[in-house]
Amino acid sequence: MANKTFALISFLFVFIACNQNNKTTTELTEQNKKDSLASCSINPNGQSELAILMREMQGHINSIRDIAIAGKMSGEMPEFLNTIHTAKPTDSSMVDSEFDARADEYLAAVKDLYHRYPESQKIAFNAVVAKCQSCHEHYCPGPLVVIKKMYIPL
Numbered sequence: 001m002a003n004k005t006f007a008l009i010s011f012l013f014v015f016i017a018c019n020q021n022n023k024t025t026t027e028l029t030e031q032n033k034k035d036s037l038a039s040c041s042i043n044p045n046g047q048s049e050l051a052i053l054m055r056e057m058q059g060h061i062n063s064i065r066d067i068a069i070a071g072k073m074s075g076e077m078p079e080f081l082n083t084i085h086t087a088k089p090t091d092s093s094m095v096d097s098e099f100d101a102r103a104d105e106y107l108a109a110v111k112d113l114y115h116r117y118p119e120s121q122k123i124a125f126n127a128v129v130a131k132c133q134s135c136h137e138h139y140c141p142g143p144l145v146v147i148k149k150m151y152i153p154l
């Protein structure tokens with residue numbers, strides 16, 4: 001009986017110790033994640049090609065917001081947006097195997113906005129912002145505060 005109790009206690013001890021170990025690993029991963037998120041917040045010193053492109057994408061979407069509200073979008077999507085596939089990120093671990101597919105969804109939404117009838121351009125504009133938002137929820141929530149303010153109230 002004493003032996004069994006001892007075995008049980010040892011088992012519990014090992015079990016708890018392992019669990020605590022797991023927790024430490026999770027905490028470490030969380031910390032790494034936070035560090036990498038911090039580097040994706042709006043950072044004037046961020047000089048990676050992707051960070052610079054993101055600021056240009058932000059400038060682009062801001063510059064067409066009033067045009068979409070007025071329903072006066074014309075022409076084609078600017079070519080430079082396509083470089084989202086080749087621009088180098090600050091940290092290559094930021095970009096995973098889903099990045100290209102997500103980038104394509106964003107590009108498709110922008111192209112769609114350029115080809116919409118005037119009355120549906122606000123909705124198409126918000127669909128682009130939703131792509132910024134979903135990508136940032138996945139990779140780095142830093143710019144979400146700014147992104148959420150871009151939606152056109154309907």
Ligand code: HEC
Nearest residue numbers: 042043046048050051054058089090102103106132135143
């Ligand atoms: C395909 C995914 C994806 C999409 C779509 C996307 N972003 Fe980003 N964004 C990123 C990643 C990854 C970074 C980090 C880039 C780096 O630091 O190299 C970033 C960085 C940024 C930054 C910080 C740039 C800096 O100064 O460091 C801003 C601001 C930003 N994005 C805004 C936007 C806006 C606005 C849109 C929509 C027009 C958008 N993003 C669409 C993935 C995306």
